[in-house]
Amino acid sequence: MSRLLLPVLCVLVLAGCANVPLESQPQVVPGERQGPGSGDVVPDPQPNIDPLSLVRAFVGATLKPGQNYAAARAYMDEQSRVNWRPSRSLTIIQNTFGTVYDTNPKPDPNTQIVNVRGSELGTLDQNSAFVPGSDSAFLQLKVRKQATGQWRIVDPPPDLYATESDFSENYTPVPVSFYSDSGTFVPDRRYVVAKPQSGLPGKVMDLLVSGPSPSLAGAVKNLLGEPVEIDTNVKNLDDGTLVVPLTGVTGVTDDVRKLMAAQIVLSLQYVTNARIRILADGAPLVPNHPDWRANELPSYSVSVSPGIEQLGMATVGGRIRSLSDGNPVPGPAGNGGYDVVSAAQSLDGKRLAVVERSGGGVRLRIGDVGHELPPVDIGGNTLSRPTWRSGTGEVWTVVDQYSVGRMVVGPTGQWTPLGVNATDLVQQGGITELRFARDGARVAAVIKGQLWVASVVGSGDSVSLREPRHLQPRDLEDVLDVDWDAQDNLVVVTKSPSQPVVRVTMDGQRMDAFNSSNLTPTVHGVTVAPGRPIVVADANGLWIASVLGEVWRPHGHTMKDADPFYPG
Structure with missing residues (x-):
């Protein structure tokens, strides 16, 4: 979907308060930008600008380049320019919004109350993480005519508001990395001011040291947490090397130091192409390895990615078939021995978890591919398609939409049922689909046709789903299925004939539609x-594509009424 709209500035030049319009029509926010090299030189508002246009221009100036919101302060009276202390939280609204006068009578004809009305997309919290929102945005500003005859904002509230286009233009997303028990690094999508570019590495390092955002807290480890600190400023040397100076690393083992280096390099790769020199109290963090590049790191995703030989399967007519040749898989799962409703293959491709119809309900079977799959102690009226948790070998499924069950395998191969504290998630409604991210730190869920994401906190006997987030609450509905495209993106299918397949960032900040050509509603898997x-x-039947905009092509072994699945 197009996210950048051509800014339009519509200014009404008015002679006095009597001719001020009662409201302005929703339109794209003024998006005038300062050119390169303009520094903090901020022009005054256009002479004789009316209060409604003044407020619109103020919102459009919130994220303009300049120190301490200088461009926004230009729309205030002298006292407010000095005293305004904006908060660190930022509310992001749609590009089109309205400004209207408050209807309450005002004893002072030289004072106007202007209400900003629009749709809130979300907020940027204190941790620089995006939090989706679906409320109607409402901001109230007092505007007073000055002795010069010009209208200016007085007593501005601390809340910051900016449009989606302005946010995208001025902030850059950075997936900072934190370590997971699955042996991989988990991205935590954060947003930093894009300019000046030279300051981005320092901002990313500050985010790393401060730890994961609330949406991921408890699900990952911060190897750079206390007592680790940034010793001095992150800076570039004359030869282009980026120096990251740390302190507080005394006593840390070499293995952990290597993981710390990987966490830094994986995060900084999005904001610099420079060689990275990581120091601890002036010496190389990792002995004999002072400088790093991303291509020198081992692949931490191997353990959470299906092998190249695993080409996927599909459930068709109660049987499981291979997507590589369309033939039934060996054993009773493929030859009709079980009446299969849904299934999932382990990441290493060796095991199957199958939901089968049994006695008026359904039950779960788990075992080796090509062999008998013994039943395990989970059943009900409905079970969601199973999903495998990487790093643990656990199998999860949702029982009757409101209870999340997990099966844990012991040393002898015996599967034991354990519970999951999913209270925070099931409070949102019945879960029809549940899918693990392949790093095991998050789950995606379909609840009442809506897309949700939650973090997985804990291990052993105690595991909880925390911090549920509703992604794209305004624009994404009638969701039928979801899977993880990467650690920080999801692909979703819906009942919508116009947008049957979309990609959504893991925090819900962005949604893009795939080409709908060749697809016949309803897309269900x-x-x-x-x-x-x-x-x-x-x-x-089955269709394949690799990138946004690509026309869907028939799968080489397309089958009608098939539900496809890759390992995981």
Whole structure:
């Protein structure tokens, strides 16, 4: 979906208060930008600008380049310019919004109350993380005519508001990395001011040291937490090397130091191409390895990605077939021994978890591919398609939409049922689909046709789903299925004929639609994995595509009424 709209500035030049319009029509916010090299030279508002246009221009100036919101202060009276202390929280609204006069009578004809009305997309919290929102944005500003005859904002509130286009233009997303028990690094999507570019590495390092955002807290480890600190400023040397000076690393083992270096390099790769020199109290963090580049790191995603030989499967007519050749898989799962409702293959491709119809309900079976799959102690009226948790070998499924069950395998191969504290998530409604991110730190869920994401906190006997977030609450509905395209993106299929397949960032800040050509509603299934084509199932069969905008092509072994799945 297009996210950048051509800014339009519509200014009404008015002679006095009597001719001020009662409201302004919703339109794209003024988006005038300072050119390169303009520094903090901020022009005054246009002479004789009316209060409604003044407020619109003030919102448009919130994120303009300049120190301490100088461009926004230009729309205030002298006292407010000095005293205004904006908060660190930022509310992001749609590009179109309205400004209207407050209807309450005002004893002073030289004072106007202007209400800003629009749709809130979300907020940027104190941790520089995006939090989705769906409320109607409402901001009230007092505007007073000055002795010069010009209208200016007085007593401005501390809340900052900016449009989606301005936010996208002035902030850059950075997936900062934190370590997971699965042996991989988990991205935590954060947003930093894009200019000056030279300051980005320092901002990213500050985010790393401060730890994960609330949406991921408890699900990952911060190897750079206390007592680790940034010793001095992150800076570039004359030869282009970026120096990251740390302190507080005394006593840390070499293995952990290597992981710390990986956490830094994986995060900084999005904001610099420079060689990175990581120091601890003036010496190399990792002995004999002072300088780093991203291509020198081992692949921490190997353990959470399906093998290249695992080409996926599909449930068709109560049996499981291979997507590599369309044939039934060996054993009773493929030859009709079980009446299969849904299934999932382990990441290493060796095991199957199958939901089968049994005695008027359903139950779960788990075992080796090609062999008998013994039943395990989970059943009900409905079970969601199973999903495998990387790093633990656990299998999860949702029982009757409101209870999340997990099966844990012991040393002898015996599967034991354990519970999951999913109270925070099921309070939102019944869960029809649940899918693990392949790093095991998050789950995506479909609840009442809506897309939710939650973090997975804890291990052993105690595991909880925390910090549920509703993604794209305004624009995404009638969701039928979801899978993780990467650690920080999801692919979603919906009942919508116009947008049957969309990609959503893990925090919900951005949504993009895939080409709908060749697809026949309703698209009811999707599977995707790193390095693999996206496979969707519609009314006629299976289709594949790899990138946004690509026309969907028939799968080489398309099957009607198939539900495809890659390992995981």
